[in-house]
Amino acid sequence: MTERTYAPGTHPDLPPPSDTIGLIHWLKANLFSSPVNSVVTLVAIYLLYLALPSAFNWLFIDATYVGETRKDCAQEGACMAFIGERFNLFVYGFYPAELRWRVNLAAILLAVAGAAVLWDKIPARKHMLKFALAYPFIGAWLLSGGFGLESVGTHLFGGLMLTLTIGVTGIAFSLPLGILLALGRQSQLPIIKYFCIAFIEFIRGVPLITLLFVASTMLSYFLPPGTTFDLLLRVLIMVTLFASAYMAEVVRGGLQALPKGQLEAADSLGLNYSQAMRLIILPQALKISIPGIVNTFIGLYKDSTLVIVIGLLDPLGIGRASVADSAWLGLSTEVYLFVAVFFFISCFGMARYSLYLENKLNTGHKR
């Protein structure tokens, strides 16, 4: 037995041993923790050494970023001049050039509304949130016109603005709808319960492409003859319904993860059903569900590329059409890389925001 160095109660807090902190420790723990890990690390470094320099040369050193025609592009590197030439098409689709300010304005207002929803330290948040609630109508009005603005048919929508229109609409409406479906599925009232179950199971059991075909062709059989129902609107409804069925199951998972005691405590304090849900159950269930919810959002956002099958051109559709341009042959790598980077930035942003939100809402209650 070693001798006691300090009297009981006077033992100071000592710093940790030096080999458990710092850069060396990090390298040891993460890259060279065992012989196998060391080999894997070295092989990975070698592969990066093979791949990165040539990719870097292709994309930056040998690449052509400015140019008018295919001939301006050097043979060796990437021909990014093409992306620049088609940039407006990628962003606005076929939206009339003289009306593009409306798309820009809608995008700026979207950023403002989005900031109000996503960032709780924004000044005058209450009023900003009211604006965010009104935004879907303002945005729709700016993009499609009417009421004093020149109308723009939705068949002219395309590219980035189409993706954002579908993505934002789907995200904004599928979450509340999914919550209602999840609560409905747990309802004591059989009619509500079985309606929700049937809806969720039907939508989940059918591929999105099928629903989009239904939206583009079959819906007109069900509607009274002579009614015209905008194609994009049908797509928006279908995409929203599709995502909301998945959302409902994600939220239901969160609801089931809560201990029964939470609802009992709310009940015992005299809160009614809607108060208990709004103040106690949903804030906790949604917090638990954040990874699943954002997962569904990302899925929805990327699924918007499927509208290509009914003739709407999102960035991927524009890309496919551009690749076929005979004046700019052989540029599929550049085009698809551009589309991939665009989707990656959007989706990675959502993923990072979800992590930030999880950390912010963590109140140290882990059981």
Place this chain on the structure above:
Amino acid sequence: MSEAQSNSTTEKCIEIRNMNKWYGDFHVLKNINLEVHKGEKIVICGPSGSGKSTMIRCINRLEEHQQGDIIVDGTELTNDLKNIDAVRREVGMVFQHFNLFPHLTVLENCTLAPIWVRNTPKAEAEATAMEFLERVKIPEQANKYPGQLSGGQQQRVAIARSLCMRPNIMLFDEPTSALDPEMIKEVLDTMVSLAEEGITMLCVTHEMGFAKKVADRVIFMDEGEIIETNNPHDFFDNPQHDRTKLFLSQILGH
């Protein structure tokens, strides 16, 4: 009503008559009859699975009874949601696992129900909450989250949260069973001081010291029935039924 005998006033606070409850085919509560007078402290004990928690959970309708009557403060518990909410406003409950709301601070836990159920202005609700947090001796934790407190502190917050609704009746469902030994005392002390103030209390617990100290009556339950009801003195020193004797010998035997 005479104030001179305030400890045994005849005003009925809770009345349970011929109450039966089943879980499916399983008969959990068998012909329960119980009258609780205003200001009375009742301790309910019995082996696990004897239905004691289920019985007190019937009083604020966390569990539904299938037969018989339960009348709380003159309101009969039926399927009428209005009656249920009215009863729940007047009956506070403390749970074994505290059931604090982890996404709200201690103060918000205490002010939530007064603000939303009683429409109390926020400032007033906060003042009341701080008053009760001082009573349970943790005002300094008001802005922490429940997850940052010890078990004993959480349970005291739970008691304060119930008291903020200014209930006439408090139900305690094994309030110290999930606590470390060192923390049981701080919660029991809070409950004793509450008992001394004259609130009506029904407490499911195995803390026999607490029962001897504060209970007006001790109820022993087994297999869904009330086997014996007695004052604490006779209950512990002179139990009537063999089943009670066996139970007492088991919990007091070590």
